[in-house]
Amino acid sequence: MTITAAARLAGVLGWPVAHSRSPRLHGHWIARHGLDAAYLPLPVRQERFEAAVRALVDLGFAGANVTLPHKEAAFALCDTRTARAERAGAVNTLVFREGRIEGDCTDGWGFVRALGDVDVTRGPAVVLGAGGAARAVAAALLDEGCPQVVVVNRSRARAEALAAALGAGVAVAEHPPLAGCALLVNATSRGMLGQPPLDLDLAALPRGAAVADIVYVPLETPLLAAARARGLRAVNGLGMLLHQARGGFEAWFGVRPEVDEELRRVVAEDIARR
Numbered sequence: 655m656t657i658t659a660a661a662r663l664a665g666v667l668g669w670p671v672a673h674s675r676s677p678r679l680h681g682h683w684i685a686r687h688g689l690d691a692a693y694l695p696l697p698v699r700q701e702r703f704e705a706a707v708r709a710l711v712d713l714g715f716a717g718a719n720v721t722l723p724h725k726e727a728a729f730a731l732c733d734t735r736t737a738r739a740e741r742a743g744a745v746n747t748l749v750f751r752e753g754r755i756e757g758d759c760t761d762g763w764g765f766v767r768a769l770g771d772v773d774v775t776r777g778p779a780v781v782l783g784a785g786g787a788a789r790a791v792a793a794a795l796l797d798e799g800c801p802q803v804v805v806v807n808r809s810r811a812r813a814e815a816l817a818a819a820l821g822a823g824v825a826v827a828e829h830p831p832l833a834g835c836a837l838l839v840n841a842t843s844r845g846m847l848g849q850p851p852l853d854l855d856l857a858a859l860p861r862g863a864a865v866a867d868i869v870y871v872p873l874e875t876p877l878l879a880a881a882r883a884r885g886l887r888a889v890n891g892l893g894m895l896l897h898q899a900r901g902g903f904e905a906w907f908g909v910r911p912e913v914d915e916e917l918r919r920v921v922a923e924d925i926a927r928r
């Protein structure tokens with residue numbers, strides 16, 4: 655990589671950040687488009703987050719991605735936020751313009767794009783989980799015309815809070831109502847490397863239902879394997895990870911990047927290595 659003193663700079667703020675695939679992903683696009691730009695891992699502890707963001711503004715960065723545990727802190731410090739960031743209650747993309755900090759949340763949009771031709775208007779969706787990712791996914795599903803989102807979470811109070819934040823269209827249930835469900839989404843961390851798999855029998859899901867898992871380490875979770883075994887459409891977490899990155903890249907570097915097979919292969923190989 656060769657950059658000049660005029661290079662556009664961005665990066666990913668998180669703690670820890672060594673697991674992030676974003677530097678590989680953005681680095682691929684920067685090389686692909688031959689840009690005078692760099693995208694860096696930016697490990698920042700929680701108590702230093704705001705100071706670090708303000709330092710990036712002073713250093714002339716174009717912006718940054720934000721990952722765990724900073725998405726809510728990022729939301730709080732933005733001067734302006736997009737409507738979808740307001741709905742998600744979190745910010746994963748910061749854009750710095752003339753000293754001002756703009757916040758966006760592209761996770762939900764990325765999730766919906768990753769679904770490809772799965773028609774979310776066809777019937778109710780069941781979302782497992784009520785954390786930051788679940789809220790972004792639920793909001794995006796409703797915004798895309800999903801008739802109802804039923805949220806099921808270990809801590810019911812968190813599911814109730816999500817439903818209250820998103821309003822009409824969201825219901826809370828104790829157990830996943832699989833019969834009649836058109837789309838089942840795992841937005842918990844179960845099934846992730848080092849976590850127990852989801853303990854869920856998919857037998858009651860209708861034949862035309864789709865199953866999406868936003869966990870991406872590993873890409874093939876036990877939930878997706880069970881869905882495939884039943885002949886159901888299964889969508890892994892890779893597409894969401896790739897599509898959510900596009901908005902930031904375009905805002906910082908001025909090029910709308912594409913999610914293609916080469917990018918999928920590069921990032922999937924990176925995931926498989928660690």
Ligand SMILES: NC(=O)c1ccc[n+]([C@@H]2O[C@H](COP(=O)([O-])OP(=O)(O)OC[C@H]3O[C@@H](n4cnc5c(N)ncnc54)[C@H](OP(=O)(O)O)[C@@H]3O)[C@@H](O)[C@H]2O)c1
Binds near residue numbers: 786843846894895
């Ligand atoms: N593909 C992508 O681009 C993408 C983007 C963002 C996130 N993700 C993935 O999405 C998952 C959730 O991320 P997040 O940011 O929403 O995290 P989070 O805010 O910490 O939420 C975690 C969720 O998982 C639930 N959970 C955790 N351990 C559980 C267990 N043992 N049994 C049942 N439920 C459990 C939590 O339930 P409680 O509320 O009861 O604690 C909560 O609903 C992670 O695996 C993350 O890697 C993927």
